Amino acid sequence: MRFVHTSDWHLGKIFFGKKILEEQKKFFENSFFPLLKDIKPDLLVVTGDLVDKPVPDYETLKILEEILRQLFEFKIPTYIILGNHDSKRISLYKDFLKTFNLIIEDTLTYFFNPLEFKSYQSEKFYFYLFPYTSFFELKEWVERIYKDSFKKIFTSKPQISFKDLLFFLFSKLTLKKPAVFLGHFAVEKSIFSGEEEALKWIGGEEVFPVFLLKDFDLVFLGHLHRLQKVDHFIYYSGSIMPYSFEEASYKKGVWFIEVKNSQILKAEEIFLDSPLQLKVIRGYFRELLSHSKETAYVKVILKDSTPVYNPFERLKVNFPNLIALEYENLSENVSTDMDSFLTLEDMFKEKEKIDLNEETLFVNFYKMVEGKDIDSKTLETFKKYMADFKERLEQRR
Numbered sequence: 001m002r003f004v005h006t007s008d009w010h011l012g013k014i015f016f017g018k019k020i021l022e023e024q025k026k027f028f029e030n031s032f033f034p035l036l037k038d039i040k041p042d043l044l045v046v047t048g049d050l051v052d053k054p055v056p057d058y059e060t061l062k063i064l065e066e067i068l069r070q071l072f073e074f075k076i077p078t079y080i081i082l083g084n085h086d087s088k089r090i091s092l093y094k095d096f097l098k099t100f101n102l103i104i105e106d107t108l109t110y111f112f113n114p115l116e117f118k119s120y121q122s123e124k125f126y127f128y129l130f131p132y133t134s135f136f137e138l139k140e141w142v143e144r145i146y147k148d149s150f151k152k153i154f155t156s157k158p159q160i161s162f163k164d165l166l167f168f169l170f171s172k173l174t175l176k177k178p179a180v181f182l183g184h185f186a187v188e189k190s191i192f193s194g195e196e197e198a199l200k201w202i203g204g205e206e207v208f209p210v211f212l213l214k215d216f217d218l219v220f221l222g223h224l225h226r227l228q229k230v231d232h233f234i235y236y237s238g239s240i241m242p243y244s245f246e247e248a249s250y251k252k253g254v255w256f257i258e259v260k261n262s263q264i265l266k267a268e269e270i271f272l273d274s275p276l277q278l279k280v281i282r283g284y285f286r287e288l289l290s291h292s293k294e295t296a297y298v299k300v301i302l303k304d305s306t307p308v309y310n311p312f313e314r315l316k317v318n319f320p321n322l323i324a325l326e327y328e329n330l331s332e333n334v335s336t337d338m339d340s341f342l343t344l345e346d347m348f349k350e351k352e353k354i355d356l357n358e359e360t361l362f363v364n365f366y367k368m369v370e371g372k373d374i375d376s377k378t379l380e381t382f383k384k385y386m387a388d389f390k391e392r393l394e395q396r397r
Contacts, residue, residue: 001121012060021063043078077117082184132223221235
């Protein structure tokens with residue numbers, strides 16, 4: 001049995017104001033599908049966060065449709081669960097897609113009644129699908145399935161946490177073997193990259209112990225964006241490309257798992273090229289002015305201890321895709337000039353030193369975004385609407 005595990009596509013993601021759908025499309029066309037064509041896995045598993053927004057736009061849905069269509073044409077059976085970024089819009093046609101061996105699951109149906117998958121060599125596996133579930137959804141499921149025992153255990157408990165429900169649920173399972181688990185959450189010992197969305201579970205208990213999954217033979221998880229293995233049987237494939245500068249140095253890819261007689265014969269990380277190239281470059285401003293031209297998306301960290309005049313625009317000559325800039329160790333006692341500020345956050349830090357009336361804020365915000373001084377027509381329009389706003393505000397009072 002040969003598995004390929006991928007996760008956290010985040011189709012339609014906006015990275016520092018830029019929609020990277022084209023880069024994502026290139027990843028599937030140039031890296032992902034050629035790999036599947038070469039490996040010919042028995043099963044593809046996708047553990048959540050197919051899209052980045054719960055209500056994806058038309059272009060994002062079209063890319064998702066193309067991906068599903070390609071999987072059907074390759075005749076690769078696929079098990080997909082939803083993640084915390086997805087919504088049930090993604091699984092709207094799940095009953096129809098099931099006829100093409102494309103399972104998209106948004107409920108716990110296949111957790112209580114696992115999917116049986118038989119490889120072409122007649123080796124059976126039982127898949128327990130656990131898509132991202134809110135506290136109230138999980139409580140409703142547990143209470144309905146285990147009504148009597150649920151009341152017996154939880155009636156006297158003043159407050160029930162997500163972890164309580166999860167522990168209760170897993171304790172009730174009688175697994176069919178070999179058992180494979182698909183889920184979308186974080187477990188202890190796993191490595192966070194910092195960009196993951198916090199799971200919105202009651203109590204904020206978002207990291208679960210590994211022993212919760214100890215009875216499964218194989219576990220594929222989504223949510224964490226770093227490709228990694230936890231213990232000897234839990235796999236995170238991570239995101240398909242770097243979605244934060246913290247991930248700039250991480251290799252991205254998929255897991256290729258080969259199993260025979262319930263034993264893992266091979267667990268191989270297959271790294272795939274990402275069309276979205278990110279780099280973090282540190283240095284002093286004067287040194288960076290002579291840096292060779294860099295086409296990747298760049299975050300510059302200046303080592304200068306004093307502010308540099310208009311560094312963003314001046315560095316764009318060598319870094320045309322510069323999208324973030326910060327100081328590594330800016331002195332707090334230095335006298336600064338307004339034009340040296342990069343962000344509104346910097347401006348508010350200096351609120352005791354500068355005039356922060358609406359016009360000043362807007363003028364500097366405009367320069368920060370557009371990279372040039374504001375023209376008189378735009379400024380007059382702003383003043384007009386600001387005066388109108390203040391008048392309406394006064395009338396309400």
